[in-house]
Amino acid sequence: MQMNSEDIRELASAFQKSRVLLTAYDLRLFTHMGRKARSADDLAARTRTDVRGLDRLLGALTAMGLVIKRETTYRATESAFRLLSEESPEQLSLGHLSNLYDNWGTLTRAVQEGGTVLEPDFDTEERREHFIAAMHSRARNNARELAVRLPLAQTRHVxxxxxxxxxxxxxxxxxxxxxRATVLDLPQVTPLTRRYVAEAGLEQRVKTRDGDMRTSDWGQEYDFVFLSAIVHMFGPEDNAALVRRAHNALEPGGRLALVDFLMDDTRTSPAFGALFALNMLVNTRQGDAYTESEVRRWFEQAGFTDLGCVPAGPNTRMFLGTKA
Structure with missing residues (x-):
């Protein structure tokens, strides 16, 4: 693909639009706007910001198509209200991306040193809630679509x-x-799990099990293990061990489904995966975007048979195997 100087400049300045949107999110600006046209003075008071500074932010949001300006008032577009206001059930959770924005400023050092240079800070209540909310928001629609495609007709316990x-x-x-399903996650996370499950009215069918997936006992009463958006957080040895743990936890004939941002063997496609690999470099010690070939090797080494890989959703693929 041929690129000119303007293309390069646009790439180099793309962070500006991201930061404008994330700043509006951090300030809960679209929630404060609601569906009404409001002045910059009104919105500055609601967001506890400087009037001049907020007016410039509103100008940029208007130029980006997220806000409509009429004389001296500003109003969220319908799509901005629907996707960015807390009053909307379709609101996207962008708090985790806002956290990642700062982390990506360390990319140069991460490339130089071969891994994250950040101090571990996931285990704070605010970041934990942002992360879980972001994963829930991102997966919600795809979860419904994928669930009906999973081979669960004879399955009792996931x-x-x-x-x-x-x-x-x-x-x-x-x-x-x-x-019925059991969610295995850290004891700091499962209270959030139970809150989401209770809000859905599914407490009788979805239970939780506290534990670190790499060290805790999983139990052995399952006929389906689901491993989604997990392996990119860890190195190859840990992931091979997780697949072995899944094999041990399954009854004979049980299946493992591994869903992640799987790459082709060139590690350049799809583009999302190539960028996501850098996200893991910035934020983890050993995390990565893995290839389908690497996942296949983990499954084969663990003893799974009847292997296959199919599309699972936007940018993701699902690798399946059966315990003989």
């Missing part, structure tokens, strides 16, 4: 490893009557 909010477990239980 183990959802690192299941966070339980979004996939809940979708599976809704799609398959009689199914």
């Amino acid at each position: 183990l959802d490893v690192g299941g966070g909010s339980g979004v996939y477990s809940m979708a599976m239980c809704r799609a398959w009557p009689g199914l």
Whole structure:
């Protein structure tokens, strides 16, 4: 693909639009706007910001198509209200991306040193809630679509490893009557899981199990193990061990489904995966975007048979295997 100087400049300045949007999100600007046209003075008072500074932010949001300006007032567009206001059930959770924005400023050092240079700070209540909310928001629609495609007709009990909010477990239980699920996650996370599950009214079918997936006992009473958006957080040895743990937890004939941003063997496609690999470099010690070939090797080494890989959703693929 041929690029000119303007293309390069646009790439180099793309962070500006991202930061404008994330600043508006951090200030809860679209929630404060609601559906009304408001002045910059009014919105500055509501967001506790400087009037001049907020007016410039509103100008940029208007130029980006997220706000409509009429004389001296500003109003959110319909799509901005629907996707960015807390008053909307379709609001996107961007708090995690706002956190990542700062982290990506360390990319140069991460490339130089071969891994994150950040101090671990995930285990704070605010960041934990942002992360779980972001994963829930991102997965919600795809979970419904994927659940009906999963081979669960004969399944009784699913183990959802690192299941966070339980979004996939809940979708599976809704799609398959009689199914029950257990979400295995850290004890700092499972209270959030139970909150999401209670809000969905599925407490009788979706339970939690506290533990570190790499060291804790998973149990052995499952006929399906679901491992979604997990392996990119860890190195190859840990991931091979997780697949072995899944094999041990399954009854004979049980299946493992691994869903992630799987790359081709060139590690340049799809583009999302190539960028996501850098996200893992910035934020983790050993995390990465892995290839389908690498995942296949983990499955084969663990003893899985009947292997296959299919599209799972936007930018993701699902690798399946059966315990003989």
